[in-house]
Amino acid sequence: MRLTKKDVSVLALGALGGATAVIDTEDAAIAAHEIDRDAFGWKKYPERIDLDTVRTTLRHEGEAKNPRIEGSIQNGWHLTPHGVAWVGANQGLLGDVNITVAPTSAAAQRWRAETRGSGAAVNRVRTSEAFRLWTQGREFTPREAGGVFRIDEYTPAKDRTRKAAQLQELTRGDKDIEAFMKDAIPAALELRAPAGRQDKENQ
Structure with missing residues (x-):
């Protein structure tokens, strides 16, 4: 190639x-x-x-x-x-x-300080409501998925994919979490900001 x-x-x-x-x-x-x-x-x-x-x-x-x-x-x-x-x-x-x-x-240094390694990231995913529902074969909401990545309706679009990619990388190698990510990332990115906020971001 x-x-x-x-x-x-x-x-x-x-x-x-x-x-x-x-x-x-x-x-x-x-x-x-x-x-x-x-x-x-x-x-x-x-x-x-x-x-x-x-x-x-x-x-x-x-x-x-x-x-x-x-x-x-x-x-x-x-x-x-x-x-x-x-x-x-x-x-x-x-x-x-x-x-x-x-x-x-500086952003790299801040991220390392906040996450304190992949162990904390894995624990965050496994203790989340979205992961609990997923392991039971039940659906979770975009808001619940967003909570895993610390994303909400007000998180700018450019920060959403960054946070999703960061957590995905930190939990790489954990097979069930990797499978969960395939469902959780699209759901989290579906979160919609209030109408006024969306209009402002699109300007």
């Missing part, structure tokens, strides 16, 4: 922890260049990073119909649930590439 520039940018974010943190654009650029110098280096001086190419690639992937990343050049980028799943299925494509850059964003 030949990696596209978009594929490389997604893998770079995944390698930097973009499933559980917001990654600075410049950090993503360094990692993408380490994966594919030809694609993200200057033509005459491939050892130099072509930051404009990285920015354009990230922006185009974020604008895709079913994007694997979300964010902005100024605020940084993170994987969506689709991106988390894609990186998990294609991790082997990185081969022996060694990513030396470490994410430096």
Whole structure:
């Protein structure tokens, strides 16, 4: 499989922890260049990073119909649930590439402080009302699903997918929770803000 520039940018974010943190654009650029110098280096001086190419690639992937990343050049980028799943299925494509850059964003540090590891995340899911109902084969509401991800009607759309992807990544490897996520994430994202709030977000 030949990696596209978009594929490389997604893998770079995944390698930097973009499933559980917001990654600075410049950090993503360094990692993408380490994966594919030809694609993200200057033509005459491939050892130099072509930051404009990285920015354009990230922006185009974020604008895709079913994007694997979300964010902005100024605020940084993170994987969506689709991106988390894609990186998990294609991790082997990185081969022996060694990513030396470490994410430096304050958002990454805040998230690690809040979650305190995957154990707390797993416990949060297992003690939720939505998970209890799911294990009993019963339906749960979008509001109950949102509670798992700390999403409510007032959570901005850009934060919803980020929170869903973060929790999905932290609980990866727990088979029943992974199965639960396939039902819980779409339900949580269905939460609707009050009419006035929706109009304001769409402006």
